[in-house]
Amino acid sequence: MGELIDTAMQGCLTKMAITPGSGDTPAQYTLRAGEARLDLNARLGQPLALHYTGAIACTHCGRATRKSFAQGYCYPCFKKLAQCDTCIVKPETCHFDAGTCREPEWAERHCFQPHVVYLANSSGLKVGITRATQMPTRWLDQGAIQALPIMEVDTRQQSGFVEMLFKEQVADRTNWRAMLKGEVEPLDLIAERDRLMASLDSGLAGLRERFGTDSLRPLDATPLHFDYPVLEHPRKIVSHNFDKQPEVAGTLLGLKGQYLLLDTGVINLRKFTGYEVSVA
Numbered sequence: 531m532g533e534l535i536d537t538a539m540q541g542c543l544t545k546m547a548i549t550p551g552s553g554d555t556p557a558q559y560t561l562r563a564g565e566a567r568l569d570l571n572a573r574l575g576q577p578l579a580l581h582y583t584g585a586i587a588c589t590h591c592g593r594a595t596r597k598s599f600a601q602g603y604c605y606p607c608f609k610k611l612a613q614c615d616t617c618i619v620k621p622e623t624c625h626f627d628a629g630t631c632r633e634p635e636w637a638e639r640h641c642f643q644p645h646v647v648y649l650a651n652s653s654g655l656k657v658g659i660t661r662a663t664q665m666p667t668r669w670l671d672q673g674a675i676q677a678l679p680i681m682e683v684d685t686r687q688q689s690g691f692v693e694m695l696f697k698e699q700v701a702d703r704t705n706w707r708a709m710l711k712g713e714v715e716p717l718d719l720i721a722e723r724d725r726l727m728a729s730l731d732s733g734l735a736g737l738r739e740r741f742g743t744d745s746l747r748p749l750d751a752t753p754l755h756f757d758y759p760v761l762e763h764p765r766k767i768v769s770h771n772f773d774k775q776p777e778v779a780g781t782l783l784g785l786k787g788q789y790l791l792l793d794t795g796v797i798n799l800r801k802f803t804g805y806e807v808s809v810a
């Protein structure tokens with residue numbers, strides 16, 4: 531038997547893998563850098579250092595790129611891929627029917643699939659949409675402490691129209707500073723849902739007229755609750771940024787959303803997808 535050698539892990543970052551906990555166990559976080567994996571829950575309370583080597587590889591094609599676009603793409607992919615088009619962020623602007631979709635086959639697999647409209651509590655009440663297959667990952671990535679699927683629709687565009695309607699009364703963004711500080715009060719999501727559905731009734735009826743009676747299907751789901759491995763929430767938020775300072779090190783105090791909480795500051799690892807780092 532050889533000696534166990536503690537080799538530093540190195541590779542390009544992809545977003546952390548997060549699985550929900552159960553009972554008293556919080557969510558489980560795995561750092562992913564290239565092929566390397568690190569159980570971050572096991573590192574809580576211990577030093578953690580990430581060093582950005584200066585290289586960035588496109589998360590789609592693997593090409594080297596000097597700058598990252600849309601959180602991990604090279605410029606050609608950013609301009610070419612349907613997943614980087616503005617209609618992904620604003621699904622109500624889907625232009626598939628106009629014949630101008632960048633990748634119709636990709637859209638068939640991703641946009642013309644059941645989508646779920648949900649309420650979540652990440653820094654207060656918010657509305658959001660996701661493909662049914664992305665639950666509960668979506669909520670964990672946002673650092674939500676609660677989530678409730680409220681409606682299922684057939685396409686991404688339809689979910690965009692429902693979200694637009696809800697945005698008249700509810701935020702669709704997370705205040706990430708409040709989320710990281712842990713200053714979030716639990717909400718009664720069932721009561722919020724019933725209140726919103728009642729007050730948006732005529733708008734929803736209008737969408738059903740447009741897309742079909744069965745197009746917007748209310749869901750009777752149970753609210754979900756998420757716990758995060760956090761020893762200590764930061765009182766003041768200081769952000770690390772690999773573009774300004776390649777060395778990010780400190781004691782790991784917690785994990786929430788796609789953020790590492792270090793005693794020296796926080797870092798949103800998703801923002802640095804494709805950045806090559808060594809981890810020690």
Ligand SMILES: [Zn+2]
Nearest residue numbers: 588591604607
């Ligand atoms: Zn690329």
